[in-house]
Amino acid sequence: MTQKMQMSLEVNGEPHTLIVEPRATLADALREELGLTGTRTGCEEGVCGACTVLVDGEPVRACLQFAVQAHGREVTTVEGLRGGEMMAALKDALAENFAVQCGFCTAGFLMLAAGAFARDPDMDERAMTELVSANLCRCTGYQPIVKAMMEAQAAMRVPAE
Numbered sequence: 001m002t003q004k005m006q007m008s009l010e011v012n013g014e015p016h017t018l019i020v021e022p023r024a025t026l027a028d029a030l031r032e033e034l035g036l037t038g039t040r041t042g043c044e045e046g047v048c049g050a051c052t053v054l055v056d057g058e059p060v061r062a063c064l065q066f067a068v069q070a071h072g073r074e075v076t077t078v079e080g081l082r083g084g085e086m087m088a089a090l091k092d093a094l095a096e097n098f099a100v101q102c103g104f105c106t107a108g109f110l111m112l113a114a115g116a117f118a119r120d121p122d123m124d125e126r127a128m129t130e131l132v133s134a135n136l137c138r139c140t141g142y143q144p145i146v147k148a149m150m151e152a153q154a155a156m157r158v159p160a161e
């Protein structure tokens with residue numbers, strides 16, 4: 001029998017201590033141990049990006065990381081964006097551009113945007129297209145997602161009255 005391991009991490013600003021199998025992925029730990037099912041698992045081999053989360057601000061494929069690799073790190077999942085200005089801007093822009101169809105990929109794109117907007121709030125369309133190409137969407141044809149992200153980025157630049 002494999003011995004489980006204890007690890008500590010911060011998820012969406014909350015500290016957690018987990019006891020996990022050494023081979024458990026970060027995606028499984030988030031979904032099964034913490035109930036954060038907004039992180040989707042699709043291919044589970046690093047291709048689709050549906051499982052994207054931020055670890056110390058950087059987007060990672062949570063299906064490719066062992067949970068224990070996140071020991072001592074700060075993880076942000078799509079649930080952690082709830083209520084924020086960025087989520088509001090993205091939600092409106094995605095809806096207005098019909099950039100969500102089945103929605104399975106959406107959390108992954110939101111996390112890509114969250115990481116990128118924090119690093120570079122002035123991405124041009126080419127950079128945004130490159131960013132979005134990291135993840136797979138079978139439904140939208142990508143252009144609505146790129147347009148929505150450009151609009152969300154622009155909306156976030158407008159100072160609140």
Ligand code: FES
Nearest residue numbers: 042044046049063
């Ligand atoms: S589920 Fe992780 S990349 Fe597809």
Ligand code: FES
Nearest residue numbers: 101102137138139
């Ligand atoms: S909206 Fe269905 S996979 Fe992207």
